[in-house]
Amino acid sequence: MFSIKQIIFLTVLQAIAGHAAPTPRDATPVQAGAAPPASFTANPNIGPGGSNYKDSPHFRIYGGSSSQQDAAIAMLEGAYTCFVDTLGWRSSGLSYNDAQDDGPWTKVNIYAVGSLSGGAAGVMHSDYATGMSWLEVVTSYVATPGVTIHEYGHGLTYHAKNWVDQSRTGAWWETTANFIAETYKNSNLCAAARAKYNQPTGDTEVNLNKVIGDSFQVIVDGTSGSGNYYEAWPFFTFLTNNLDNYASLGANTLLEMWAQYSKGSNETPLHTLARLSTSITVPKLVGRYWARMAYADIGSAQISSAFQSRRSNINYANLDQTGSSGGTTNYRVKSSRQPRYMGSNIIPLKKSGAVTVNVSVTNTSGAFTATLAIRNTSSGTTRYVELVNGSGSTSVANGEEATLVVANTPNLIQYDPFSLSSDVMKGLNYQVAITGATA
Numbered sequence: 001m002f003s004i005k006q007i008i009f010l011t012v013l014q015a016i017a018g019h020a021a022p023t024p025r026d027a028t029p030v031q032a033g034a035a036p037p038a039s040f041t042a043n044p045n046i047g048p049g050g051s052n053y054k055d056s057p058h059f060r061i062y063g064g065s066s067s068q069q070d071a072a073i074a075m076l077e078g079a080y081t082c083f084v085d086t087l088g089w090r091s092s093g094l095s096y097n098d099a100q101d102d103g104p105w106t107k108v109n110i111y112a113v114g115s116l117s118g119g120a121a122g123v124m125h126s127d128y129a130t131g132m133s134w135l136e137v138v139t140s141y142v143a144t145p146g147v148t149i150h151e152y153g154h155g156l157t158y159h160a161k162n163w164v165d166q167s168r169t170g171a172w173w174e175t176t177a178n179f180i181a182e183t184y185k186n187s188n189l190c191a192a193a194r195a196k197y198n199q200p201t202g203d204t205e206v207n208l209n210k211v212i213g214d215s216f217q218v219i220v221d222g223t224s225g226s227g228n229y230y231e232a233w234p235f236f237t238f239l240t241n242n243l244d245n246y247a248s249l250g251a252n253t254l255l256e257m258w259a260q261y262s263k264g265s266n267e268t269p270l271h272t273l274a275r276l277s278t279s280i281t282v283p284k285l286v287g288r289y290w291a292r293m294a295y296a297d298i299g300s301a302q303i304s305s306a307f308q309s310r311r312s313n314i315n316y317a318n319l320d321q322t323g324s325s326g327g328t329t330n331y332r333v334k335s336s337r338q339p340r341y342m343g344s345n346i347i348p349l350k351k352s353g354a355v356t357v358n359v360s361v362t363n364t365s366g367a368f369t370a371t372l373a374i375r376n377t378s379s380g381t382t383r384y385v386e387l388v389n390g391s392g393s394t395s396v397a398n399g400e401e402a403t404l405v406v407a408n409t410p411n412l413i414q415y416d417p418f419s420l421s422s423d424v425m426k427g428l429n430y431q432v433a434i435t436g437a438t439a
């Protein structure tokens, strides 16, 4: 499987560091409903410019061969159609400094280059004078959505404005850029846009060894080398596909997490989500996310099928057995696997035939959400039994499988994923008694 995550570096934080708040412009009447032009204006002064380029309505590609330029344009125009035209995100043609969203409308410049510093495959920059994003992508990756649409995803985040210069959102820029690339590649939300530009429906970049095998980590952990911030994007797939039909969540969730970010507050994206989500608290929502990850049941056929083919290789060694009596087995979470802030343990259960599974999570060191995920192995249908105060029981039929999910879900904490504090690194200690099955 193709994976370029190790070599996609983001320099947006450096690029936007010191990018002062936009200067307020003189008030000009907003032209309600003023439509953008069919083709935006190119500006060769954004980035180094050059003479080898090709234009499309919303982009200019410098460098590369004519066929590479054509391939990049089809992909980028497909992404523009999906995210801006279909999903209503703020246009990448609008300056960061344009408070009225009335133009000018400028093409995004993309430069195909020989190499980038640090071995990066792509980089997003912002141009202070024009308030425009521009991208550099290594030529061999220019038609690879995992690179070019990832970087364009940073551009869309920049043009959406409110996460810029907010350090607690910093690591989340990678999480969301990978979500944007994944959505472009295979989500039904972008299917019409892909068809319009004759783009294939791609496979998934999901890294299940990381997302599930290391689910104990802080939900977005920006630690260099061991963090998960490039891999944690299925949380956005879960929110966007909203299979539980939670009020006010769905296809517009990332857009709203940008739009409703409390300007200049440096809050975490989860704090924004807490205002957005009207029918379920974020701790409970995160608990359901992890319950659904037990069988990768978050509304993506590609992720679901990747899970079925790779599940036998995932590290599920979360518990140590501490004893058993009368059909009940007792366990304690391994100290190295205690779920950290908004992380979880995903614990497949073993059973034979039809059973009643009774689970009791006790002696916990903090707030948690425990759920039994049950899957019909022939239809793939899932159901979720939330354990009240850690306890509950359910029958599991012969053709069903069950997984216990325990998530560390305290009240929200303001934290910087690039500099994890002791309160988010604190693991959830717990014990669990299981009857009718074993871990």
Ligand SMILES: *[C@@H]1O[C@H](CO)[C@@H](O)[C@H](O)[C@H]1NC(C)=O
Binding pocket: 358, 359, 360, 391, 392, 393, 433
């Ligand atoms: C489940 O286990 C708990 C604690 O071990 C016990 O109190 C409860 O009666 C059990 N419930 C069922 C339905 O077996």
Ligand SMILES: *[C@@H]1O[C@H](CO)[C@@H](O)[C@H](O)[C@H]1NC(C)=O
Binding pocket: 363, 365, 429, 431
């Ligand atoms: C509960 O957990 C604590 C550690 O968090 C441990 O010291 C204590 O022995 C446990 N209690 C029982 C009854 O096992």
Ligand SMILES: *[C@@H]1O[C@H](CO)[C@@H](O)[C@H](O)[C@H]1NC(C)=O
Binding pocket: 376, 377, 378, 379, 397, 398, 399, 400
């Ligand atoms: C599982 O799904 C199959 C196929 O849809 C169905 O026939 C069966 O009844 C289901 N099993 C349970 C326990 O719901």
Ligand SMILES: *[C@@H]1O[C@H](CO)[C@@H](O)[C@H](O)[C@H]1NC(C)=O
Binding pocket: 388, 389
């Ligand atoms: C759960 O625990 C809380 C606090 O101990 C208690 O008030 C509540 O009644 C319990 N709920 C159930 C259903 O046992």
